[in-house]
Amino acid sequence: MGLFKKLFTSKEKRKKAEKYKIGMMKTRNNSLSSLKDLLRNSKKIDEELYGQLEEIFIMADVGVDTVVEFIEELRVEVEKENITDPKELENMIVDKMFELYLKGEVINTNIRYNEGDLTVILFVGVNGTGKTTTIGKLAHKIKSEGKSVMMAAGDTFRAGAINQLKVFGERVGCEVVAKEAGSDPSSVIFDAIKKAKEDKIDVLLIDTAGRLQNKKNLMNELGKVNRIIERETGSNVYETYLVIDATTGQNGLSQAKIFSEVANITGVVLTKLDGTAKGGIVLAIRNKLNIPISFVGLGEKITDLEYFDIEDYIYGLFSDFFE
Amino acid sequence: MAFEDLTGRFQMALRRLTGKSKLTEKDIDEMMREVRLSLLEADVNYKVVKEFTEDVKKLAYGEKILKGLKPGEQVVKIVNDELTKLMGEEAVELALKHDGLSVILMVGLQGAGKTTTAGKLANLIRKKHNKKPMLIAADVYRPAAIEQLQTVGQQLNIEVYEEGLIEPDTIVKNGLAYAKDKGYDLVIVDTAGRLHIDDSMMDEIKRIEKLAKPDEVLLTVDAMTGQDAVNVADTFNQALHITGCILTKLDGDTRGGAALSIRKITGVPIKFSGTGEKLEDIEVFHPERMASRILGMGDILSLVEKATEEIDEDEALSMMEKMMTGKFNYNDLLKQMKMIKRMGKFSGIMKMMPGMKNLGNMDKIDDKQLEYIEAIVGSMTEEERKKPELVNRSSSRRNRIANGSGRSYSEINKLVQMLEKQQTMMRRMQGMNPSSLESMAKGNFEPKQSRSERRNKMKKKGGFRF
Structure with a gap:
């Protein structure tokens, strides 16, 4: 089971996430953002696939340097793990996205209230x-x-x-x-x-x-x-x-x-x-x-x-x- | 930041190419990889970049390049030429009526700068086309949008028609009737910012377009927009008859690749750019200037172009390197002067280097002067030419040189000073701290004369070949 599926099995969680989805849905319908289709339709992991992955991230305005690094790391990992099936990239990409953002930290973005004061x-x-x-x-x-x-x-x-x-x-x-x-x-x-x-x-x-x-x-x-x-x-x-x-x-x-x-x-x-x-x-x-x-x-x-x-x-x- | 990295990287790639006498396909590929990253970092749409780099590659692979003597420059030229072609070569004018009431409809996303731009534009057209403008406040959604337009109107002394928060259709209809009545001949309609995917808001703007029958429908786009610019422009263009774009906030440090994407995907010309917070800060858009900004290299391309017309590029590059390191002696000075004579004024070249136009006020050199300098340098020993400090230190050496060259002692001193001046200037450029370099690099973003303007100006002055 993919990481995502695990994450969103809780109903409450899903409901909240839906709100994000509605906002972003219009883009997802573009062929460009169809990551799933891309991985499904690719026969092997090759330069063309990496190029298309790069396109998806760049089109989402992720920084160019960050994308280049991201794809490079992905390439290294694919080689290391000896992965040949594009579908197996799915979890790897999502994992790496989390890693990219979380960087192994627990991020608390709640407002830091100054209790009892302004x-x-x-x-x-x-x-x-x-x-x-x-x-x-x-x-x-x-x-x-x-x-x-x-x-x-x-x-x-x-x-x-x-x-x-x-x-x-x-x-x-x-x-x-x-x-x-x-x-x-x-x-x-x-x-x-x-x-x-x-x-x-x-x-x-x-x-x-x-x-x-x-x-x-x-x-x-x-x-x-x-x-x-x-x-x-x-x-x-x-x-x-x-x-x-x-x-x-x-x-x-x-x-x-x-x-x-x-x-x-x-x-x-x-x-x-x-x-x-x-x-x-x-x-x-x-x-x-x-x-x-x-x-x-x-x-x-x-x-x-x-x-x-x-x-x-x-x-x-x-x-x-x-x- | 991104800008610096990129400029550096790009110039390296250029250097690698321009220094070579022969060009392999691998070189072109390598170069185009840099071009590609550069354009992506400038926010040019991915698809546009892809097409562009493939087109340029094809052109560069072709016969034209392989038969040429200096293929490096030709690639550079092709990149620049194609980019300029894509941007459109000339500014596109507004199509306003000569007699009667002209109407301009401002549309765009939230926060693009429609209201401010509406005021700026009214002011500009009033001055340039001698029109009597009025503004209509049809943004009834964003709180205080009407007040904002009214304040702008007051500052410019331009009347603002408003009816408060009623149906915008009605406001526009009544506003136009009012304008006709009062003898205004230009109306600019400020509308609410809307998402291109908000159907009911898009229907509203379609209705307004239908009833206002505008001469111009101008899409206001933030110059910092990323990949989505194409979606936005394309959707607006399908819903409405967009006649032009206004690129706002171009005074920031964004490279503005959105301009290229919009132009390429929709074919809609960019007509104006917003260049500051003051109400005068609007300019007619010059597409040919935008190409080099998007590439992020100042006018270095024209420098390359110009240099290749007149001098051997190896000579030029080694000179440039020497200048940059501050190790500059009399031999170099003489060589430089000869080069400059062939190329035109030194200041002109300096101005074209990214971020360095402020340092360009070097002394003019006429033919006689060059002859004298040649004579003076000719009277120096080989050692003295290589080590200028020898001449600086010893007055007897200067005396000897003066006698040998038949020039006066003070002229020798002048030359010594001139060399020193150049050395310090180069050292200063070299030793600049990052922040001042940054600000210089940013200064480079100030609008420049177009190449054709510059060419014309030079022609009038005479004497310099371009």
Whole structure:
């Protein structure tokens, strides 16, 4: 029995994974992602098959280096184990995918709450990835888990960003600390932390303006934001989520790398996974930079945010395997 | 990061090829492997890459290459030429009405930058085509999208038509009637971001297209989009009559391979690119510049091309190597000047090397000067030519050289300084720390003149052959 089958025999588990599948189903129907067909229809393990495997991973936007390494390792293992039947590759590929992500570690991506005190969560990322929307969704999630939430409108640059966050604040039913457009984001954040502490709020979600990672000044501004948070909370332990759009290609790696230089990125939020893009670059981000994925965005509704689960994600990528 | 690795790798592959006088099929294969990885890392669609590399291979294997004297350059040229051909050779203009109301419909995924771009575009067309633009706010889904467009409109002093959160069809219909009424001659409709697989949202945009009868339907695509760009563009193009693409966020460090994929798979031309956060930061898209960005090598291709036209490539490469190591003596200086005379101004060559255009302001050399320098170097002993520091240290040597060459002492000093200047510059380039090299490499992404523009400019100035 394949590893996957074992994993998904529990009904509850399957039900949760289905949600990933629905989001990713549209892609799976492409002939490209049909890994199962590929392995079934191949007569032997040869260069052509490796080429096609490579194609599947590249098409999912897994980093080019990571794919090349992955295929190389697969090749070595096939030789070592003396495997000739393509169907036997199935488990090996899935195993290796898990290995690639987990790297022999137990990854806990739950929010690290600062029990009995304020927990700060900072959202950063390039423009248009869905930071503000994600904050709305996460606020809803945290609130429904019984904690009090506040938002800080730290994106004072993009037109309409403050109002967008305010709308989410109303929907979720939490306070939004904001100043007028164009004001210093650090001062908004300063005020918000103060207010959150006074009001004994559990979790403060901080929005920031989208910034391309090659803009030095904007990246330095993030450094300042970090210093304010550390100073005002008296702690350097807080979550910083890098929000990455699933349609992003190889540039995602550059985003993760350069944002990590100015902020202690503790997790990735992979948004827009309900499209046809698979966001495979997050595998490369984990592989190369050790940053895990914390949440995935799976739709436009306020409830469409899920804790990331590597099993579900791989299920979404290759669920043909066990249908 | 990826960019650096890749540029380095690619240049190595180029080097291996350009240094050879004969080319084997193995060389071509090796080269094409690098080209392939390079394009994949630039997010060019897998299928497009596959086809492209196979086409180029065929061209390179063919007679053309085997009969040629310097096959290496021909491969480089083929790669570049084919890429440029794929991208489309010239900028494609907007097709707007001369009289009456022109309508542009903005469509795309969420977060691609439609609203910002709608404002930028209205502003650009107002200036360039002398139109009176109005914006319609038809994104009724994303919270505060209307406010965002209104703010943009205010900043640009362009009227924004909105009716709040009602059916977008109605807003567009009323908005167009309003625009006609008020004598506007350009309307840009901002619509909600939508997934190409969301049927009901795609139906909505189809309805809007039908009733607005736009002159242009512009698909806004994030330049950082990966392999999925093709799916998105293709699906939008099947549902609507897409007339062009706008590539946004091109001021980032992405190589923008999506542009190539979209162009190749859908045939839709890229018409504009977003190049910054300010509302002026939009440009007419120049496809021929994009080819070299996607390859990630600055204009090194044109350097190769140009060098092969005028000088022996071995000579050029060994010169380049010497320059890079900072071991540069009078013999090299003389050789370099002769080469430069054949190729055009030194600064021009420097500018074409990735990331180095800022260092290009070298002194001009005219024919007379070259003659004088030849005379001066000719009066040096062989040892002095090889070890410039001998001349630096001893004023009696400089006196002797001045007498021997018939040039003045100060001219000798000038030449000594010139060599030193070049040496330090090269050393500086050599010893740069990674971060400044990185920023230089990024500076390389600034839009450049196209080759044809450059050629024309040079023609006007005269004197330089290209």
